[in-house]
Amino acid sequence: MAERGLSNVKLRVADAELIDDEESFDAVLVFNAIHDQAAPDAVLRNIHRALGPGGTFLMNEPRISSVLAENIDNPVAAFTYAVSVLLCMTTSLAADGAGLGTGWGEQVARRMLADAGFVDIAVHDAPGDPGNAIFVATRP
Ligand SMILES: C[S@@+](CC[C@H](N)C(=O)[O-])C[C@H]1O[C@@H](n2cnc3c(N)ncnc32)[C@H](O)[C@@H]1O
Numbered sequence: 001m002a003e004r005g006l007s008n009v010k011l012r013v014a015d016a017e018l019i020d021d022e023e024s025f026d027a028v029l030v031f032n033a034i035h036d037q038a039a040p041d042a043v044l045r046n047i048h049r050a051l052g053p054g055g056t057f058l059m060n061e062p063r064i065s066s067v068l069a070e071n072i073d074n075p076v077a078a079f080t081y082a083v084s085v086l087l088c089m090t091t092s093l094a095a096d097g098a099g100l101g102t103g104w105g106e107q108v109a110r111r112m113l114a115d116a117g118f119v120d121i122a123v124h125d126a127p128g129d130p131g132n133a134i135f136v137a138t139r140p
Contacts, residue, residue: 016043021050030059032132035104036088038097044116051139057118059109060126063133066105076131077103106133113137 010025017039028047037043047057062080064071071077080102089101100108106123113121118137126132 016046019043019046019050021046023050023052023055025050025055026052027056027058030057032060032062034059034109035061035084035100035102036091037100038092038095040092040098040100041112041115044112044118048117048139053139055139057113057135057137057139059135060132061104061109061135062102063126063131064103064105066103066107066109068103071103080131109135 012019016030016033016037028051030047034040034043051057064074064077064080074080084101084103089099091097092101093099110121110123113135117139119140120136120138122136124134124136126134
């Protein structure tokens with residue numbers, strides 16, 4: 001595990017399943033990597049524990065519904081599912097993981113964030129990126 005300090009910014013390279021920090025960060029940012037995890041529930045709990053009270057978790061994830069039928073009019077859904085089968089879901093399943101894939105969708109993401117202990121979960125447009133959404137949640 002490598003760690004670097006840039007004044008008040010701490011950068012960490014680590015297996016997200018093994019992070020055991022407690023109340024060490026004000027914010028954690030993850031870009032399109034939660035749905036790839038073998039154990040996304042454990043990773044979300046680790047992130048929650050690593051944040052201090054009031055800390056912010058931001059994740060960039062595909063803008064898609066968890067309900068297949070709701071994605072019929074979504075112009076990027078077919079691409080999103082195709083990428084998932086070829087990479088994201090496969091990566092997770094190969095490690096006997098949850099296999100969420102890119103199509104896990106907003107409803108499942110909100111539920112898993114809440115299950116990990118996050119509150120004030122909000123979903124925003126990703127500027128200039130119709131295929132993704134930005135989830136912002138708080139550790140109470
Ligand atoms: C779809 S890629 C996204 C990469 C990059 N964040 C981006 O937005 O282009 C998913 C990333 O999740 C990383 N990843 C998967 N499981 C991980 C874990 N347990 N700990 C840390 N990173 C993990 C993979 O190495 C991969 O780089």
